[in-house]
Amino acid sequence: MAEKSISFRAHLQSNTTDLLTNAGIECTHTVRLVTGLVSMLAAYTEEGTPLSPSVFICNSISDLLKMSGVGEHVPLSAAVDTGGAASRILKFAAPLCGGGWSIYVEREGDGRRCKFGVFCGSNDPSSLTVDEVVLGEPIKDFPIVRVAQNVVNKVEVRTSTGSAVEFRFNDDVDIEMLNNRSQVANLAAAASRDLDTPDASFTGFMDRILSSSIRDSHGTLIAVVPRSSTEIPAALSDAVKLDTPINLYERYKLHMEEDKTAVSVSRLQVASKLLSGFINSDGITILDSGGQVLGYRAFIKSADADNPATGGARTRAYAALSALVGNGLSGAFFRSQDGRMDSNFFPGM
Known part of the structure; x- marks a missing residue:
């Protein structure tokens, strides 16, 4: 009797590569990081508690905060290998998110290594969110990627160029555009x-x-x-x-x-x-x-x-x-x- 194991890894990796390349990030290490985050965030829990943090990947957390206009950040790591960092990032940072806090990943030069932590914007409900500020208009030479769970088994990857892909870990039919x-x-x-x-x-x-x-x-x-x-x-x-x-x-x-x-x-x-x-x-x-x-x-x-x-x-x-x-x-x-x-x-x- 034939036995078979099917993985969605190739489909996930190819779509992520295309999305990041269009955003100006041609880096296999970052692709591995994003695919790892997508896979884990589909149904992420800690001690049985569902968690759904937003993860922002950038080249400078200081510049990201300047763009958002207000906020602070708390570093949680020294430099780690980018490609295999997804599990460590969520383990250390996901339980801290909520009340306006999100995870940041700061890539080093060639993307091989990164640092991570948590950051927050203004607590004023009338202020623009970090998403609106940093993902609203393309910023030359400063690509940003956000990975976030929309609902269980649906994870969206969005870039500062305005492009996005929602990865669905269920039997929903594909659609041309998220609405x-x-x-x-x-x-x-x-x-x-x-x-x-x-x-x-x-x-x-x-x-x-x-x-x-x-x-x-x-x-x-x-x-x-x-x-x-x-x-x-x-x-x-x-x-x-x-x-x-x-x-x-x-x-x-x-x-x-x-x-x-x-x-x-x-x-x-x-x-x-x-x-x-x-x-x-x-x-x-x-x-x-x-x-x-x-x-x-x-x-x-x-x-x-x-x-x-x-x-x-x-x-x-x-x-x-x-x-x-x-x-x-x-x-x-x-x-x-x-x-x-x-x-x-x-x-x-």
Whole structure:
């Protein structure tokens, strides 16, 4: 009887090589490092606890921090061989990540050796994230690679040239282009469409806190109602309605008007964390198009089952929620437990 062992190593290595070459990194040692990180981050745990740090590979941590504008770093190693460093890097640094901390890997000249540690940016929720700053526009002669788990068994490698590949360790079909970012960006735009004065910086803020909260959830449903609505739609009337809506836009405006004081940062942080808690709860979180949180833990009846929106029922609930867009809702957003996203916005978003 024939026996066979199949590895995805060649496919992983060839795609990583192409991606890094296009970013200006022609280095087999760095390719080995990235493929090792991708393989381990697909389902990484320490002492049984799942961990999903972001790893930034660069040529200078000092320059990386200068580019991000603010932050600090903590070195955790002397120089080690780059190609075989993935396991050591995650073992030493992954448990330290969270609360804005990420892992950095600083390559030496020819890439054969590297140093690593952890770094963080600003704790101000209104500030651009490190991802937005250093991966936003290509920087000549300073390539950056970020490796991060999107969800379990899906790891994305993104470079400062704007290119990205998501490696999937499951049976999902291949797709031409990742669209998860645009789904969340459209949600942020829907939740800030009807401000008194259009404010692109607030939309960016909403994008950041929604992205973080949705990424950390185990699947979620979010509804957006028009700001002109005075009541939560009847179909969502079993929601835990907030007597006083959390007005994220007012907090954001105060934060800017007060010149980003410690008090205003704290005020914005607690609201952001509470929104994350709502999104992590069962059921549907309800926002309005003026930057407010109206309620959470709403459930909607679907044609298939009268069950809470969890597991397979979440998909059915999204179908029922989406059917209300244009008839009481201005938007509906869905993320499954395995990371798949879908959304429906009115009009024409």
